[in-house]
Amino acid sequence: MSHAFLLVSTGAGAGLTTVSLGMVRALDRLGIRAGFCKPVAQLHDSDHGPERSTQLFEHMTNIKAPQPISLRRATSLLGSGREGLLMEEVIALFQQCARHTDVVIVEGLVADAHAGYATRLNTAIARALDAEVILVGKPEPDLEEYIDIAANAFSGANGTALIATILNKVGAPSDGQPTLQADVLQTSSGNSDGLDISDAMCQKMTGKPFHVVGCIPWQSQLIAPRMCDIAAYLDAKILHAGYLQQRRVQRMELCARTLANTLSVYQPHTLLVFPGDREDVFVAACMAAMNGVRLAGILLTGGLRPSFGVMNLCEQAIQTGIPVLLVESSSFQTAAKLSHMPAEVAVDDFDLIDQAVDHVANHLDANWLKARCATERKPRLSPAAFRYQLIQKACQASRRIVLPEGEEPRTIMAAYQCQQRHIAQCVLLGDPEKIHQIASSQGIKLNEEIIIIDPVTVRQRYIEPMVALRQHKGLTSEIAEDQLQSRVVLGTMMLALDEVDGLVSGALHTTANTVRPAFQLIGTSESAKLVSSIFFMCLPDQVVVYGDCAINPDPNAEELADIAIQSADSAKRFGLEPRVAMLSYSTGESGAGLDVEKVRQATQMVRQRRPDLLVDGPLQYDAAAIISVGKSKAPASQVAGKANVFVFPDLNTGNTTYKAVQRSAHVVSVGPMLQGLRKPVNDLSRGASVEDIVYTIALTAIQGGEGQVSG
Template sequence: MKTLFVAPTRNGVGLSSTALGLTRALERQGLKVAFLKPIAQTHELSTDDSVHFARALGHLSVPDPIPLALAEEQLSHGGEEDLMESVVALAQEVTQGGADVLIAEGLALNERNNYAGALNASLARNLQADTILVSSLAGVTPGELADELEIAAQAYRRSDGSGLSGYVLNFAPPGLDYGTLMAELRSRSRVLASGELPLLGVVSQSAGLNAPRTLDIARHLRADVVNEGEAAVRRVTSTVVTARTVPRMAHLFVPGALVVTPGDREDVIMAAALSHLSGVPLAGLMFTSGSAPEESIERLCRAALGSTLPVLRVNTNSFETASRLSRLDARVPHDDPQRMDRMLDFIADRLDTVPLGTRLRAPLDGERRLPPSAFRYELIQKARAAAKRIVLPEGDEPRTVKAAIRCVEKGIARPVLLAKPERVRQVAEGQGLTLPEGLEVLDPDTIRALYVAPMVELRKSKGLTAPQAEAQLEDTVVLGTMMLALGEVDGLVSGAIHTTANTVRPALQLIKTAPGSKLVSSVFFMLMPEQVLVYGDAAINPNPNAEELADIAIQSADSARAFGITPRVAMLSYSTGESGSGEDVEKVKAATALVRERRPDLLVDGPMQYDAASVLSVGQQKAPGSPVAGRATVFIFPDLNTGNTTYKAVQRAAGVVAVGPMLQGLRKPVNDLSRGALVDDIVYTIALTAIQATQVAGADS
């Protein structure tokens, strides 16, 4: 196991977010990463930021750090050796379950802990760690930065010349000339010029990542919450302090704007209310100087002021309020994991872990692990490489529009929105978004006639007439399915506002099943804390018989392998092995035998209870010698009732992300969405569909 110590070169370099971002970047490689904050950052009793988010987002088992007061007491009485023994014990504790790499985060430097630099160097030595230095491009010249890195490198270099793994530069300003910067740094620093301290990444400033919630603003200003609305989810990206007339600042009433105004500016209050009612998601409306609008104005604007629009009130005047807003703490609150999650992805995307060496990449047991972060990362990378055209029939649905824009911007796929172009523009503008050039929008009314004759031909055995086809094509899901059937697009994603039946029925009629497939089934990719599991079938087949259950198992195992998951298939039941009997158990036994007969290459076992399949100690007791028990990665449920209930229980109770359902067995990829799907869910489903399209194309060739 390798230990990497993440250390700052000065105050305010973004140490914690970099340490956690590095953890995520290494997890994407399939490594099992442990995380440790050896000594608490402050004297506060609350959990350290990095420890909290490592637990909440990384689902890592992170021990509590040594209290700072205790560490300082030991240092002041010559007890550094005792302190280091405690640190090493924590490192052993956090890695006792096995890890490929341990990320240890040092103490951030500030004006109160002038001992922290020397203590960090001692921590790195005692943990036998290689050090990654974290610095910042904010407020420093290239010459100063080079000197800073050179001095820090000397502090962490071992006597044999080893001990340095690289450095990260944060807060890069927009438009930075990286080539010129790096040339100047290397010309001033031997450790950089020699390659002994390689650059692992340059992370730019991003205003969007730093946007606080309206709730955070209210807490910071100790504001009275007049109307909570969506204060917990809306984010402040700009502040409008009303010193001008409405016509001169109406263009500032954009999504994410916090409007700060005295309560007697009726024109501003009514303008904000109208903006909200017209669909502009303002971050909120804040009354200053303890004021409030006249009752008549409040009554006139009640539809807005009592809805989802957050309304706050502070006692300070507008100028003082704006001044206090500028001093908002940049730390991410513990109850805002979404913001930190985006920040960690942003950082991980910009870190190059190759210079850390291939020894970090090889899992100890020889089998490549695939934790959730690695699964999501590879999903996006494979989808980008596929570059497939995916049709989205729900083309003017807000989440779908936002997901399509994100797919174009990140190069994940080439989405096609079926909707009126003007309507799509309105939806985008209402979310503060701009439609990128590469986003294709097709008006269903202008293309529908092109698919009448082909649809009649496809359904002639069913006696479909042209008028019937034209009527069915009014449904954009049917229209998109026809585009897929004719090979004009590579896949289809629907379900944000349609039922599963609405999505699947046209596919069964027009796309049909793939060669060798007798049925269509589904899987969910369950992003558990340490690995990704596959659940099937939890969306399509109500009560499959033994032969159908075997087909579902084989399809699900192949899907798992296609997405980098080693399939070990557990055929689930309420009993394990020969411990139970009954019609339901016999069905699972027969299905298990069929899978073994048809696919002897697969590791499969059943009947098996869920705990025996998923918990190693239970599996060894209930099914000793089983290659699947306690290590299953593919869970096949005996019926839809069990599968759907279990996936939702795990998703909600454990806070697990469920990607899917992904449909299996169709000739071309069609995928369904949950009607409660988030934007990220839609993006990942589009990526899944693009990868499936590549696999279908490969099978056809």
């Protein structure tokens, strides 16, 4: 039976579900296969669908989890003296979760006013599963006494015991403080009194015989409700939806003063509450929206709405996405009700839940968890582990990356996040005033660590070096000056002159526009015969490499061998032990024809040039990826069924396959990462998200940190 950790809480509000899922993610980052089990459902007052912990785990991992036992059945069995039968059902659920995992995180019941039997059930579950117990609590005066009581409750002759504690919500405001307060900005990490109490509690915990796995700081942004949550809570009428699902409320402003005295309240993430006949405030809010301020929304009270003329005047501002709601209650009544809005995150707010789970995982003692799990298997590279390692390696590389599309909003936000997380020093090319204005409209401020260069002020000094690089092609000063109007070309020249360590572009430009200047001004490395690309495909259970899916239309056998070697080396560079499958429409000797022969020859070339690599081909995709098929079609192969580097025979096959897998299976793909250039240049999809850009910058920083990028 898999190793089991049972997480139980000191009471309501400790954040047991978030911490449990955060531990799953922390273990996943370590390459440990972690499952999740919620033995007995415990629905929240606002829940009307499936049990939320299980639902969130399935969303987070794409792994189907067994549905927990209903609370009604559990209490019925307990009440009739059939606890043994209940535990048998618990073990059956656990076994379903443990089939393909090394560790299972079991979420216990919360001992609140509605579940006085929770401690009894949690103790029985711990003993039935022979689980190690970790107590989750928040800083409160009687936490120390509760831990002592819990230690006795979970100890016994069978060896089950409380082994560790996790202190959550360190520095949180007092329970009596409203989540949304009028006229108080909700972006601080906590208050000084809460931090003092938490620090004292952390010191007390270190003196206990239980390991403190983590002290997780409070962040109010992680409970910021969406405007759709506000609308649902107030049962408000939606006059204009806008970005109802995306806008978050971190601050509430009750606009009862004159317009002149409310100018300071028009800030990002602010919910404005005022009567619908205050048309002056409504127009001011719309003007702020037109100036790029991302207000959370407008909440009109008293059942009143602005006149048709005012609404028509403000139509363009409203179309920027600002949600507009209407309630019948007065402004004071509405604000009072909002101040009592529950702090729990909506069950369908996956973005915020993902952030909270990552926040927990970042503050857990990973080394202790790994040692406690005591797994002997070699860690796999899960998507979470890959992304985590990517960021860590980029931070260590500490490189400077130029972003030619410096005025593009996603790029600006990505640069800001990279600076906040110390991933790389970003250089934005563009008009400094415009860049700062766009940053401000997104609620961020760029500091001096993000370099902003106006192309107009520096373009002339790159003309002569560019002519020197391309004079053998007949490049003149006039042509060079004209080509340098492109910020991608300008950024590539900065890279060619070693002023930066890498370049990322493509959010606004085609692949050709990004790659062509690199071919002309950077060139291929000495060890590479061509430039190719790979995607890191984050499948639900592991990360694999696809190459080449973006550059070479129809490589010959020698070029295909070069692509395979480049892809294997790139995979190893990013934490994979490469097992290379040379793909074709047939496996082994079963097929014939020019296309198959090309793959067969390329496989032999790879073996001759790099005998250290595990490579096999031709292999069909299923024979390369599925163990059972691989054993059937290529039983003697060391790669079949275990491949993690897939080399496609041509661009048509590679690009089609990568897009089909990405879209149909909802797989995150990181890339394309170009390989074979002397210096790193990487392309983006024009539909790239901010997160995509951040990870591509991290990839580029790692490449740039290795000096010359070899093939």
